[in-house]
Amino acid sequence: MSNVILVIADQTDGQFRKVTYEALSEGKKIASANGFELVAVVLGSNVAEAAGTLGQYGADRVMVADNPGLADFSSAAYGEVISGLIEKEAPELVLFGATVQGKELSACLAARCDAALATDCIAISWENGVATATRPIYGGKVLAAVQLDGSPGMVSLRPNAMEIVQSEGAGVVESIDVTLTDPPVKLLEKNMETGKIDITEADAVVAGGRGMGGSDYAVIEKLAQVLGGAVGASRAAVDEGWRSHADQVGQTGKVVSPSLYIACGISGAIQHLAGMSSAKVIVAINKDPEAPIFLKSDYGVVGDLFELVPAITEEVDKLKS
Amino acid sequence: MDIIVLLKQVPSTESMIEIADDGVSIKPDGIKWILNPYDEFAVEEALRIREAQGGSVTIISAGPEKAAEAVRTALAMGADKGVLITDPALKNYDGLGTAKVLAQAVKELPHDLIIAGQRAVDDDNYLVGAAVAEKLGLPLISMVFQEEIQDGRITCHKTVDGGSVVVEAALPVLFTTQKGLNEPRYASLPGIMKAKKKPLDTKSLADLGVDPVEVGDPKTKVKSLKTPPERTAGRMIEGESSTEKAAALVKALHEEAKVI
Numbered sequence: 001m002s003n004v005i006l007v008i009a010d011q012t013d014g015q016f017r018k019v020t021y022e023a024l025s026e027g028k029k030i031a032s033a034n035g036f037e038l039v040a041v042v043l044g045s046n047v048a049e050a051a052g053t054l055g056q057y058g059a060d061r062v063m064v065a066d067n068p069g070l071a072d073f074s075s076a077a078y079g080e081v082i083s084g085l086i087e088k089e090a091p092e093l094v095l096f097g098a099t100v101q102g103k104e105l106s107a108c109l110a111a112r113c114d115a116a117l118a119t120d121c122i123a124i125s126w127e128n129g130v131a132t133a134t135r136p137i138y139g140g141k142v143l144a145a146v147q148l149d150g151s152p153g154m155v156s157l158r159p160n161a162m163e164i165v166q167s168e169g170a171g172v173v174e175s176i177d178v179t180l181t182d183p184p185v186k187l188l189e190k191n192m193e194t195g196k197i198d199i200t201e202a203d204a205v206v207a208g209g210r211g212m213g214g215s216d217y218a219v220i221e222k223l224a225q226v227l228g229g230a231v232g233a234s235r236a237a238v239d240e241g242w243r244s245h246a247d248q249v250g251q252t253g254k255v256v257s258p259s260l261y262i263a264c265g266i267s268g269a270i271q272h273l274a275g276m277s278s279a280k281v282i283v284a285i286n287k288d289p290e291a292p293i294f295l296k297s298d299y300g301v302v303g304d305l306f307e308l309v310p311a312i313t314e315e316v317d318k319l320k321s
Numbered sequence: 322m323d324i325i326v327l328l329k330q331v332p333s334t335e336s337m338i339e340i341a342d343d344g345v346s347i348k349p350d351g352i353k354w355i356l357n358p359y360d361e362f363a364v365e366e367a368l369r370i371r372e373a374q375g376g377s378v379t380i381i382s383a384g385p386e387k388a389a390e391a392v393r394t395a396l397a398m399g400a401d402k403g404v405l406i407t408d409p410a411l412k413n414y415d416g417l418g419t420a421k422v423l424a425q426a427v428k429e430l431p432h433d434l435i436i437a438g439q440r441a442v443d444d445d446n447y448l449v450g451a452a453v454a455e456k457l458g459l460p461l462i463s464m465v466f467q468e469e470i471q472d473g474r475i476t477c478h479k480t481v482d483g484g485s486v487v488v489e490a491a492l493p494v495l496f497t498t499q500k501g502l503n504e505p506r507y508a509s510l511p512g513i514m515k516a517k518k519k520p521l522d523t524k525s526l527a528d529l530g531v532d533p534v535e536v537g538d539p540k541t542k543v544k545s546l547k548t549p550p551e552r553t554a555g556r557m558i559e560g561e562s563s564t565e566k567a568a569a570l571v572k573a574l575h576e577e578a579k580v581i
Binding site: 108282 | 332334335337338340347358359415416417420442443444445446447448450451452454455456460461462463464466476480481482483484485486487488489490491494499500501539540541542543544545546547548549552553554555556557558563564566567568570571573574575578580581
C-alpha cells in the first residue's frame with residue numbers, strides 16, 4: 001500500500017479543464033478520509049506555473065512533466081510518462097477526466113498496466129481498500145456499480161457530475177524527468193474551435209432538434225450565449241447535417257449533465273432522453289403538446305420555438321443586466 | 322491491404338433496457354440486437370478501402386453465439402470472412418479481458434489495418450479498441466472521421482477536445498471510428514444470400530491458445546445495476562402570448578429552480 005491517489009490533469013495552454021478540479025475535489029475526499037496523499041500529475045509544455053495552482057484544490061504534491069514533446073496530447077507519449085510514474089508511485093487509484101483525451105489515455109494505461117478501469121463515472125466510493133465506481137451504461141438508461149480489483153484502480157469522471165471543493169493542499173511541485181521516444185503518430189494540423197464550451201462541460205445546454213427545420217440555429221445560439229452555455233442538437237438534426245456530431249446529445253452522441261437543459265423542437269426519443277436526463281432542470285419547448293419530452297421535463301412550454309426562444313433570451317438578458 | 326474490423330453486437334439504442342432478477346444483467350426479452358453503430362462505420366470504411374486498394378476484410382467478434390448474426394450482417398455488407406470467438410468463459414470477461422482475446426485472434430491473421438468502433442453503445446467503455454492496440458503494440462488513432470491511405474501511410478482527421486486534428490502514421494495502425502466517417506451501406510438481398518456461404522469460423526478460447534482463467538479474471542466486476550431516478554412531468558407554463566410564457570418560464574427558472 002503506497003496510499004497515493006494520482007489525478008491526471010487535463011489542460012490546454014496552461015488552462016485546466018473544470019473536470020480536473022472536480023477530480024481533485026473527489027480525490028481529496030477519499031484521500032482525507034483514508035489518510036492518503038493526493039498527487040496531481042500535469043503533462044504539457046510551459047505548464048509549471050499553472051501546476052502550482054493545483055494545491056488550492058487539495059493536491060499535496062504536483063508532479064510536472066514539462067517538455068515541448070508533450071505540448072499536444074498523444075496517448076503514446078503521455079502513456080509512456082504516466083505509466084513510468086504509476087510504476088514508481090504504485091498508486092491505489094488513478095483519476096482522469098472523462099474527456100476525449102482522458103478516455104483514450106485511461107484506456108491505453110489500463111491495458112498497459114493491466115489495471116481495472118471504470119469509464120465516465122458519476123460517483124466513486126472507497127471502502128475497506130476497495131474502490132467502487134458508479135457509471136451510466138446503455139447511454140444512461142442504467143447505472144452500474146462497478147468494483148475495481150487490484151491496484152491501481154483507474155476511474156475517469158464524467159465532467160459536471162461532481163462538485164468542485166477548494167481545499168488547501170501543500171501543492172509542492174516536483175518535476176518528472178522525461179525522455180521521449182519518437183512518436184509513432186505525427187501531428188500535422190490542428191483545427192481548434194477556440195472559446196467554445198463543450199456541451200459535456202457547459203452549465204447550461206440549449207439544444208435544437210428536428211423542429212429547427214434547418215441549419216439556422218441563430219435563436220438557439222443567442223439563448224445559449226446569454227446563459228453562458230453551449231448549443232446541443234438531437235440525432236435527427238445531426239443526421240440532417242444541421243449541426244456537427246460534437247454537439248449531439250444522446251446515446252450515440254454525448255451524455256450531458258448541465259444545471260439547465262433546454263430542449264427546443266425535440267420530441268424526446270428514448271435515445272435522446274438517455275443523454276440528457278441527468279440534467280438538474282429540464283425545459284422542453286415544443287409546438288406539439290403531446291410530445292413525449294414533456295413527460296420528462298420540469299417545465300414545458302407549448303408553442304413556436306422561433307417566437308419563444310427569442311422571447312426567453314430577452315427575458316434572461318433583462319434579468320442579467 | 323488486409324483489414325480487420327473488430328465488432329460487437331449490442332441492443333439497439335431504441336430498446337428499453339430492463340434489469341434482470343439477478344440484479345447484474347439485463348433482461349434479453351424484447352431487445353432488438355444490432356451491429357454496434359460505431360462498428361458499422363468501421364465495416365463500411367474497411368469495405369471502401371478494400372474497394373479502392375484491393376485486399377481483404379475480416380470481421381472478428383467475441384461474444385455469445387448469437388453475435389454470429391452481427392458478423393453475418395457485416396459479411397452481407399461485403400466483408401470477406403468472419404471469426405466469432407465464443408466461449409462460456411467469456412461471459413464474465415470485462416473489457417480488458419475481451420481486448421486480450423481479440424488481440425490474440427488478430428495476431429493469428431495478417432493485418433495492415435485494424436478498425437474498431439470508438440465505443441460500444443451498450444457498456445460505453447471506450448476501452449477495447451485502445452486496449453487491443455496497446456496489446457499488439459500498434460499505434461492508436463482514435464475517433465477518426467476522415468482518413469486517407471497512401472504509400473503505406475495513413476492520414477486521419479480525428480476529434481479531440483475542442484476541435485479536430487490531422488495526424489499521420491505508418492501502417493499497420495489501429496483506428497477507431499467517429500460519426501461522420503461514412504454512411505454505412507445496407508446489406509443488399511444478393512449480399513445477404515452470398516453472406517450465407519462466406520466463411521465464418523467459430524473459435525473457443527482453447528483454439529486461440531488463451532488460458533481462460535489467466536486472461537479472464539475480470540478486474541472490473543459489476544456489483545449491481547439500477548435504473549436512474551425516473552423523471553416525471555413537471556409544470557406546463559401557460560400564457561396568452563410567447564412573451565408572457567417566456568417571462569413566466571424565466572421567473573420560474575430564476576426563483577424556483579434557481580438555475581439562472
